[in-house]
Amino acid sequence: MMNTVDCAHVPEGQRLAYWRETVAGLFPRAQVTMAKADGFEGSVRWRTLGPVTISEICSVAQCVTRSKEDVDNARADVFELNLQVKGEGLITQCGRDAVTQPGDFALYDSARPFAMQFDRGFKQLSLQMPQPALRQRVWNADAYTALAFSGRDGTGKALALLLEHCLIDRAALTQEAQAALAGTLMDVLGQCLIAQTNRLDQKSWGRRRTLRRLKDVLLNHISEPSFTPAQAAAHCGISLRYAHHLFEMEEQTLSRWLLLQRLNAAKRALHAPGNAQRTLADIAFSCGFTDAAHFSRTFKAQFGNAPSRLRVKTNKTALLD
Numbered sequence: 001m002m003n004t005v006d007c008a009h010v011p012e013g014q015r016l017a018y019w020r021e022t023v024a025g026l027f028p029r030a031q032v033t034m035a036k037a038d039g040f041e042g043s044v045r046w047r048t049l050g051p052v053t054i055s056e057i058c059s060v061a062q063c064v065t066r067s068k069e070d071v072d073n074a075r076a077d078v079f080e081l082n083l084q085v086k087g088e089g090l091i092t093q094c095g096r097d098a099v100t101q102p103g104d105f106a107l108y109d110s111a112r113p114f115a116m117q118f119d120r121g122f123k124q125l126s127l128q129m130p131q132p133a134l135r136q137r138v139w140n141a142d143a144y145t146a147l148a149f150s151g152r153d154g155t156g157k158a159l160a161l162l163l164e165h166c167l168i169d170r171a172a173l174t175q176e177a178q179a180a181l182a183g184t185l186m187d188v189l190g191q192c193l194i195a196q197t198n199r200l201d202q203k204s205w206g207r208r209r210t211l212r213r214l215k216d217v218l219l220n221h222i223s224e225p226s227f228t229p230a231q232a233a234a235h236c237g238i239s240l241r242y243a244h245h246l247f248e249m250e251e252q253t254l255s256r257w258l259l260l261q262r263l264n265a266a267k268r269a270l271h272a273p274g275n276a277q278r279t280l281a282d283i284a285f286s287c288g289f290t291d292a293a294h295f296s297r298t299f300k301a302q303f304g305n306a307p308s309r310l311r312v313k314t315n316k317t318a319l320l321d
Contacts, residue, residue, distance in 0.1 A: 002170055006043040015040040019059070026055065027128070028076035028110040030066040041121075047167060050179040051133055052186070054167050055126040058086075064116040068251060073302070075264045076110040077131045079141060081189060083151055083160055087122030091115070094250070096146040103152040105159070105192070109145045112250055125163050129186060135212075137190030143200055143208045144193045155195060159188045210236060211246040215257075222261055225290045229254055262287045263302050266295070270311050280307050 007015040042059035084100040093114040098106040151160035221227035233243040284295035
């Protein structure tokens, strides 16, 4: 099923605000700014295929920024791949810049801060996918962010044609067919990324590999408050000091990252219908917190609502549905 949003039907003075609200509903939260607020135009059409979403975005000059605060307050563990169709784009992430001309791809990670800039009108195709799904194909996928590669020939052209076909083909597909098509898209993307390996900074690549392993170890033990960062570092064969240094690469502290993972795990648990009968303390303890009062305070500070209020809101919404 194809969905479309277009600013053309909105009064001109309200278009930018409408666009910001629309973008926030379709993509991980980011700030959209304009060189001038008048004369705004923009449209998005999108289609979901199993775990992935394919979008076509057409708009005028703008800057899209996802800050550290946005990442902390609205976690989104997704990769996004852009194919520049018209105009020129610039993606900045982790100290690297990717300039995309028509026919170029660039990957970025919505779990980390980034900025995109368009100095004039543009058109892009976007593929949004869960991070674990792409990492199954390319374990160090985040090492390829903000690295432009061509979609004009070879495997890149095959990916571009497949992406375009998936967006324009409106045939009804079974869930199995959607999942298979999504898998094919990510398989081809994986091959495109692997082909760019010789362009990576090998030293940086090694650090990212170690950081990915460190994060996986911490996540595997997230429900165990007694499992310390020092133990995780030892498991990875590195010092605790170096573990902290690896997180500094992402402008994040290890302790803050771990706290956010526990808070987001608790938030997901509160939203899960199967947990309706579990106590808040039980959910908190299962996510690695040792003090229910501390959990409630940090949860409210992070999400703006106490966990008990979020559960009430979630339950009311479920009843209305």
